[in-house]
């Protein structure tokens with residue numbers, strides 16, 4: 001019963017009273033806090049964006065995967081202090097299982113790799129477009145869900161994998177009209193930070209938590225970062241050496257600090273050389289301060305940014321060779337990126353590149369006659385659709401004025417009128433709406 005007195009809202013299925021004075025109280029029609037609805041215009045834009053994600057993934061020979069939005073919580077429980085794990089949308093289900101809505105896709109992808117075991121031919125090139133969740137205190141009023149495009153290469157330990165992914169990202173940007181003047185991709189390698197920590201004999205388990213803190217450098221004042229690093233047990237000289245290494249601006253300076261035989265230096269050298277050969281080097285910027293905020297990155301890291309500096313990171317990724325071992329599996333080299341559906345839309349708006357894809361059908365079919373003509377029209381519509389036409393069949397008697405306005409609204413090419421007299425003569429009446437021509441067309445020739 002609606003409005004039951006126990007305060008629990010139940011939807012009644014009883015027929016509403018005919019002329020009831022009191023109507024049933026309207027439900028809240030807005031979507032839950034931090035989430036979005038996609039009405040047709042929004043869905044057309046989303047399909048346009050995801051269509052580009054998919055087209056690039058397929059042009060790079062990647063195969064699509066998906067996994068449940070709901071995962072075991074253990075997939076995401078990490079102790080490195082990441083924001084993403086502190087905002088887990090987790091709960092205990094009716095079976096007492098600790099579950100969570102995925103905040104990212106990479107752990108699910110790793111689970112699928114472990115599940116496939118030795119049967120998985122390597123290298124595997126997988127992509128996914130999936131909804132991800134976080135539970136934010138609404139004080140910040142930020143969204144609690146977004147869709148993320150991921151591309152990952154499993155089983156390739158060389159820098160060639162990173163460069164393939166960076167190429168895919170620049171191809172996506174180019175395909176939607178964004179240039180390397182609008183956007184750059186900062187590239188770094190966490191092995192720099194690792195070398196510095198080792199130089200000061202820092203225990204290896206500090207590596208991931210240090211990266212998580214360093215990633216907040218642009219968001220928090222320096223002294224806060226220094227304090228958090230000291231709280232992790234880093235000596236003062238380690239903190240100084242570490243923060244100093246983030247200010248390097250060229251690979252040559254890096255070589256001076258870590259030596260030309262350092263892995264990070266060699267890998268970055270190779271990355272830039274390969275990028276030049278692909279032709280997208282002018283998108284890349286070496287930036288020693290980029291570490292990304294996810295605990296599991298071990299090598300190359302990168303993030304797309306708008307050169308105007310007004311937006312948050314557009315996308316990000318890196319190499320995470322140790323993730324399978326963290327799940328108790330046999331290690332395999334892995335590298336990938338995540339690309340959210342929020343910042344890119346803001347960027348496209350700023351650049352005047354956001355399309356508004358129209359709802360379009362090809363044929364509108366309307367009946368101007370008796371029941372027999374509706375039967376005739378039904379057969380005609382079926383034949384039109386089987387011949388590949390997109391047909392909006394007017395299902396009720398409508399005035400021609402409404403039909404013409406509707407045909408314009410759905411950007412139809414043709415209005416096909418099934419009428420008694422024409423049908424007797426073996427024809428239908430066709431209005432070519434663009435050319436504003438009207439003619440009788442033999443029924444057999446309409447497809």
Ligand SMILES: CC(=O)Nc1cnc2ccccc2c1
Nearest residue numbers: 132133134143144145146342
């Ligand atoms: C700009 C934006 O909406 N970001 C966003 C929104 N929802 C998320 C949900 C889970 C993880 C990260 C997320 C990030």
